[in-house]
Amino acid sequence: MNSLVRPRFHPFEIIVLLVAGRYGFVYGTATAVMAFLAYYGILLYRDGLSSFFPEEFSFLWPSVFLFSGMVIGDLRDDERRKADDTRRQLELEREEKRTSAGQIETLETALLELEKRFLLQPETVSTLYDVARSINLADMNSLGQALLSGLERFTKIETASLYKKDGNRWILSESIGSYSRRKEIPLQEGPFGRALSTGKLVILQDLFAPAGSAPESTEDREGIPPPLITIPIRNTRQETLWIIAIESVPFLHITPETLRMLEIVGDWAGNQLSLLEEREETRKKLPVDPVTGLFQKAFFLERAREELQKARRYKLPLSLLEVRFIPTDPLGHLLLGRSYLANLREILPLITRDTDLKGTSETGKYLWILLTVTDLDGARIVGERFRKLYLEKKTENPLEQVELDTRIVSFHQGNAGSETAFREFADRLEALGETREA
Numbered sequence: 001m002n003s004l005v006r007p008r009f010h011p012f013e014i015i016v017l018l019v020a021g022r023y024g025f026v027y028g029t030a031t032a033v034m035a036f037l038a039y040y041g042i043l044l045y046r047d048g049l050s051s052f053f054p055e056e057f058s059f060l061w062p063s064v065f066l067f068s069g070m071v072i073g074d075l076r077d078d079e080r081r082k083a084d085d086t087r088r089q090l091e092l093e094r095e096e097k098r099t100s101a102g103q104i105e106t107l108e109t110a111l112l113e114l115e116k117r118f119l120l121q122p123e124t125v126s127t128l129y130d131v132a133r134s135i136n137l138a139d140m141n142s143l144g145q146a147l148l149s150g151l152e153r154f155t156k157i158e159t160a161s162l163y164k165k166d167g168n169r170w171i172l173s174e175s176i177g178s179y180s181r182r183k184e185i186p187l188q189e190g191p192f193g194r195a196l197s198t199g200k201l202v203i204l205q206d207l208f209a210p211a212g213s214a215p216e217s218t219e220d221r222e223g224i225p226p227p228l229i230t231i232p233i234r235n236t237r238q239e240t241l242w243i244i245a246i247e248s249v250p251f252l253h254i255t256p257e258t259l260r261m262l263e264i265v266g267d268w269a270g271n272q273l274s275l276l277e278e279r280e281e282t283r284k285k286l287p288v289d290p291v292t293g294l295f296q297k298a299f300f301l302e303r304a305r306e307e308l309q310k311a312r313r314y315k316l317p318l319s320l321l322e323v324r325f326i327p328t329d330p331l332g333h334l335l336l337g338r339s340y341l342a343n344l345r346e347i348l349p350l351i352t353r354d355t356d357l358k359g360t361s362e363t364g365k366y367l368w369i370l371l372t373v374t375d376l377d378g379a380r381i382v383g384e385r386f387r388k389l390y391l392e393k394k395t396e397n398p399l400e401q402v403e404l405d406t407r408i409v410s411f412h413q414g415n416a417g418s419e420t421a422f423r424e425f426a427d428r429l430e431a432l433g434e435t436r437e438a
Contacts, residue, residue: 300359
């Protein structure tokens with residue numbers, strides 16, 4: 001039987017194999033069916049359509065077509081699935097590798113940033129120690145400048161100001177850097193009021209405004225923007241007496257750790273301020289200033305009033321020599337104080353007597369000498385001698401930029417116009433008692 005005889009190799013088989021191997025099971029099966037129909041049609045045409053079962057027709061080739069299309073197509077689909085799985089796995093591995101590389105890069109960057117933090121830098125810790133030491137060694141006159149200088153070294157601030165509370169306003173006391181500052185600020189205005197009410201460090205919100213946003217203008221009526229950072233300085237009674245206003249600082253130095261250390265430095269300054277206040281209150285209760293060896297202002301004025309009444313009663317001359325020390329530059333301003341006046345004590349025994357009274361102001365910027373039984377001419381001689389001796393001592397230290405301003409008030413009951421002179425003398429003593437700086 002011809003149907004059982006193996007025919008020659010059919011060309012349609014090549015097409016089925018190519019399609020199944022290239023496109024898979026579905027396309028391979030469809031191609032096998034079309035190859036069978038084409039093969040069957042050719043045989044019908046060769047027999048002249050005389051029979052629906054041509055003489056050379058064999059089921060072998062349709063079976064081969066279907067078998068090739070289905071099996072090869074299924075094998076191809078299986079390989080495709082494996083290839084897709086492998087490709088997905090490869091992409092996952094690549095993504096994980098990129099993620100790992102990104103994580104490594106992020107960790108390396110974080111490590112570098114952490115190593116730059118001040119707690120891991122020995123020189124910064126040393127600077128912080130120097131700041132604490134300078135604050136602890138400062139007196140009332142130099143504490144503000146020591147605090148600003150320490151902050152400048154520690155946080156690299158470019159401009160900063162120290163304001164002191166005075167009634168219902170803040171008064172500019174010290175500053176570093178070139179910046180347009182207000183001399184006076186209302187007590188409750190802006191970040192100053194917030195720092196006063198909360199007792200905590202205040203950061204200007206515009207400093208951390210989102211990128212691309214336009215923060216609202218925070219300039220005051222004078223067109224001066226508020227400080228970036230405001231640090232309250234509080235005493236042990238939790239009273240805010242001073243405020244540090246930082247107007248300009250490199251942005252990279254503004255970290256949470258730095259802000260925390262600024263608060264700590266502010267606490268140090270507050271504790272030192274409280275200690276100095278307690279010392280000052282104790283000192284004021286003493287008749288003699290322990291630093292200068294001179295009478296305190298209150299005790300001096302009390303004794304001066306007694307001497308004025310005594311001079312009037314016994315008709316004796318009495319003169320008051322006032323000496324004011326005037327700084328001519330910032331260096332002279334830093335030098336002034338009771339410790340500076342203490343260096344001049346060796347001059348006073350050369351120009352005064354034991355019966356004369358010597359007193360000083362709270363700040364040490366004034367020196368008073370009450371000359372008993374001394375008229376105006378004698379007081380002038382004492383004043384000139386003091387000036388001469390002071391200039392001689394000043395030449396020993398040419399860096400002292402301090403000048404003298406003297407004033408003499410004299411009274412003698414026996415002279416003409418003595419009542420007027422008495423009232424002027426008494427009024428001057430009262431004025432000294434009311435003058436805050438004196």
